[in-house]
Amino acid sequence: MADEKATPLLDELEKGPYPSFVREIKLAAKNNKMAAGVLHQLEKSYRDKIGYWKHGGIVGVMGYGGGVIGRYSALPDDFPEVAHFHTLRVNQPAGWFYTADVLRKICDMWDKHGSGLTNMHGSTGDMVLLGTRTEELESVFGELTKMGFDLGGSGSDVRTPSCCVGPARCEWACFDTLKTCYEITQHYQDELHRPAFPYKYKFKFAGCANDCVAAIARSDMSFIGTWKDDIQQDDEEIKNYAKAGLDIQSDVVENCPGKCMTWDPDNMKLTIDNSYCLKCMHCINVLPKALRPGKQRGVTILLGAKAPIVEGALLSSVLIPFYDIDNEGLDDLFELVEDGIWDVWTENGKNRERVGEFIQRVGMGNFLESIGLEPDPHMISHPRDNPYIFFDQEDEEEEA
Amino acid sequence: MAASIEDVANAMFEIVKDGAGSKKYKPSDLTKMMVEKLETDKKTCKAAIKELVNSGRLVYTYFGGSFLEIPHKEGAAPD
Structure with a gap:
């Protein structure tokens, strides 16, 4: 009789010179039944070439609409340890700075209430805690809160904002990415935890054009550090x-x-x-x-990127060519985002239509007009491109 | 007289309850309906939704978009 605990297909993934997620799950499985359950269900999935996870859509913590991604095993009788296997997204500290002490506490808590498996970090930037039962969710949330953490975003809400390490470790940072990320996260707590949009909305903050957080490609609203004067x-x-x-x-x-x-x-x-x-x-x-970089530093704010999920990938377009964010603050931006972009998009966007797709559908000129932003020749899709704004002859004549 | 948060919350709850099993509503759908029907504003609608969710009368769900629904047993959950 075949050994039910054997995982010959997964074992193949331990043989390369690279780090192996199978090796890590096996380590966790020595002390955690859920981790062992994942291993065995995954082996069956590989053998049958079928995914055995079911999507859950209701589980969460009281009052929140995001932060928990529900998953159930489609074979709960065969793999009872993973009958529930919900993921929690935890809002990471700006720039991913932790103390060793807090990481130990999180891991200890997760060994106690979940599978012990983590993903440090998810593609949006959250700390991802993989696999727990419905009845454990409130306990996990309570313990995270005691440690000073909160859940991140999921569903049609503001997703957990993330930033590069910025001035904390990088001499190229043209603005304080950590401060901006923190302030925006705090300001949009309601939008982060209570999904109210047509689809997700991501903020990312990169201190310079090296764009270590891939803001220009992955966030609906990207803040990328730049400068106005000459290179030093x-x-x-x-x-x-x-x-x-x-x-x-x-x-x-x-x-x-x-x-x-x-x-x-x-x-x-x-x-x-x-x-x-x-x-x-x-x-x-x-x-x-x-x-x-020059001394006159600030950010370029771009809008409309997304990775390919429902539709294809989009890169951001320039919305505000230069903004001295460290000195001018965020109040004007909050107004533009809330009363302009979100208002128009929420009112007119289709279900699961990202803001970039919405702009493509209605046209950038119409979009800018509806959010009340003055067109600027610096609004371009790529450096040295023609601007995407068409100036009416009437307007030009008036200007003259 | 402008509708109170409680009035708006109750009206939203009735809409969601009546649609349960046949139609799902996004927060923005409910907000648009309330603005039109009760001539209220978006801020009040937002507060009403928060009240409904915090009290447990409605829950957020996610199946191809985020919706507000009456709490019910998860279809995918094992018995």
Whole structure:
């Protein structure tokens, strides 16, 4: 008789040189029946080529509409340990900074109330606690709250905002991503926990155009750090790079998308025409000791990205070309978001239509008009593109 | 006289209860209906929804979108 505990197919996934989720689940399964149940149900899924999870849609904690993703086993008699296997999304600290002590407490709590399995972190940024029973949800929530944590978003709500490490660890940060992320999270607690939109709405904050949180591709509203003045340049350090063997012509100048640089190898002089700079960060990344972002820093705010789920992927478009967020604060933005974007989208968006898809359907010009935002030639889809705003001849004549 | 939060909450609850099993309502659907029917504002509707959910009379559900429903046993849950 075959060994019911054997997992020959999953075992294959332990054989490579890479980290293995099977190895980790097996470790957890030594002390946790739910983790063992997952392993055995998954082995059956691999054998039968069928997923055995059922979608739950009601489970949650009292008063909240998000943060818990309900899952049940389709084979509860065969795998009673995972008859319920709900996931909790926990709002991560801005920039994912934890103390070792709090991580131990969370893991101990999760061993007690759940499967012990976690995903650090989910693609939106939350800490993900995988697998617990319905009757454990309130206890888990209570213990998380005691530790100072709260649930994140799920469903048609504001999803847990996330940001890069920003000025806490990165010298390229052009604004305080952590502070902005924290303030927006606090301001939109109601929208985060009580789904009221046509579909999800994600905020992401990246300190510079390197965009370590992929804001431009994955968030409905992206805040990406930039600068207005000239790149700060240290000519002596540039010479040091050249003397050390870096091919500045090929590795820096020829890779500049704005073609705004020239290199004089005889005098070891790099000249930048900053009026053509696209603020892409490439030259700064290659010459970090010699070049730095300018001093007049702020954010570009973009709208409408999404990863491919219901429809295909979209990248963001520029909504506000430059905003001095550290000095001007968030009040004007809150007004634009709440009374403009959300109002129009909630009123007219279809079920499960992201704001980017909605804009595509109605047209950016119409959308901007309906949210009351003045068109600006800097509103572009890609650097050096024509603006997507069409100015009426009548308006131009009036301006003249 | 403007409708109170309680009035709006009760009216919303009746709509959801009457539609149970045949039609599901999103928070924005209910808000639009209340604004039209009771001439109330969105802020009051938001407070009414919060009251309904916090009191347990309605729950948020997620099946191809987020809705407000009367609490009921999860179809997918094992007996």
